[in-house]
Amino acid sequence: MRPDAGTPMIELDNVSKSFGDAVAVDGISLNVPAGSLCVLVGTSGCGKSTTLRMINRLIEHTGGEIRIDGHQIRRFNEVTLRRRIGYAIQNTGLFPHWTVARNIGVVPRLLKWDKARTRERVESLMALLGLDVEAFAGKYPHQLSGGQAQRVGVARALAADPDILLMDEPFGALDPITRSSLQAELLRIQSRIRKTIVFVTHDMDEALRLADQIVVMQAGRIIQQGTPSEILAHPSDDFVETLVGGRDRGLKRASLTPVGEMMESLPDDGRVPAVHVLQTDSMRLAVSLMLWHGVSQLAVVDDTGETVGMLPLRRLVDDFGE
Numbered sequence: 001m002r003p004d005a006g007t008p009m010i011e012l013d014n015v016s017k018s019f020g021d022a023v024a025v026d027g028i029s030l031n032v033p034a035g036s037l038c039v040l041v042g043t044s045g046c047g048k049s050t051t052l053r054m055i056n057r058l059i060e061h062t063g064g065e066i067r068i069d070g071h072q073i074r075r076f077n078e079v080t081l082r083r084r085i086g087y088a089i090q091n092t093g094l095f096p097h098w099t100v101a102r103n104i105g106v107v108p109r110l111l112k113w114d115k116a117r118t119r120e121r122v123e124s125l126m127a128l129l130g131l132d133v134e135a136f137a138g139k140y141p142h143q144l145s146g147g148q149a150q151r152v153g154v155a156r157a158l159a160a161d162p163d164i165l166l167m168d169e170p171f172g173a174l175d176p177i178t179r180s181s182l183q184a185e186l187l188r189i190q191s192r193i194r195k196t197i198v199f200v201t202h203d204m205d206e207a208l209r210l211a212d213q214i215v216v217m218q219a220g221r222i223i224q225q226g227t228p229s230e231i232l233a234h235p236s237d238d239f240v241e242t243l244v245g246g247r248d249r250g251l252k253r254a255s256l257t258p259v260g261e262m263m264e265s266l267p268d269d270g271r272v273p274a275v276h277v278l279q280t281d282s283m284r285l286a287v288s289l290m291l292w293h294g295v296s297q298l299a300v301v302d303d304t305g306e307t308v309g310m311l312p313l314r315r316l317v318d319d320f321g322e
Helices: 048-055 078-084 100-104 106-110 115-128 146-158 176-193 204-210 228-233 238-243 246-255 283-293 313-320
Strands: 008-019 022-033 037-041 063-068 085-089 164-168 196-201 213-218 221-226 276-278 297-301 307-312
Touching: 008 048, 008 196, 022 048, 022 063, 022 196, 022 213, 022 221, 037 048, 037 204, 048 063, 048 164, 048 196, 078 085, 085 146, 100 106, 100 115, 100 146, 106 115, 115 146, 146 164, 146 176, 176 204, 196 204, 204 228, 204 246, 213 228, 213 238, 221 228, 221 238, 228 246, 238 246, 246 283, 276 283, 283 297, 283 313, 307 313
Parallel strands: 037 196, 037 213, 085 164, 164 196, 276 297
Antiparallel strands: 008 022, 008 063, 213 221, 297 307
């Protein structure tokens, strides 16, 4: 049975990892609620990837305790555990001489799913990730673009319908446009399937866009954790403040806030500003439109194009100023 949302699916209790005399992870504690997307972020060598790999026992922890759904991970056979946890990495790890369909279906086959069930799962995941079955099922990894290959990697990680998905800088090697597209795709998929995801990145903008919960690591320790808004509003020290953009924090906070949360009613005189923004757009985009068009207020429209309110510049200043 999957735990209810909000209850811990993954728990790390005073977990450490040493390689000889070198301490890679130093007594960290963390709860990841079921159905949430937790991002581990920090500079290279801070321990975030080591932490991720301890969850599926690719790396064994030295001290402390790791639990999944309340059970210590060392009570599971490590191979069985890994087959129950999806794992997506930067270079995809696809088998080069296997087709896309065979790559995606590898774990279900290892779990002895029958052919019909495996085929149905492969095809449904390809559809979910925007990969046309007829066009891509028979292709090989070298015939795919970087973004397509990464989609196949994510599909393979989800193939056995795991409760947990671990993602180690999966979009790090992609160009900015493809990376942004796959971030949006991950958010779309997560809104539908609600897996418990632990995602590693060194890119704070990526963390802010994706995370329900951000965990900032430095030198093997957790130095702050919280929601993106909490991290931006109250960085715990100079390092975190630098990581989230320093004096650019105001615009980053605006990028997390939809216009619909800030808009006001239309004025009594019925005048509607000439330039409009969608209520689902971010406040950061709204500011950009104001600057581009040289206006201090915008009309706010819904997805049908109907005007539902207005947004004056002072709302941003009043609500996002310190």
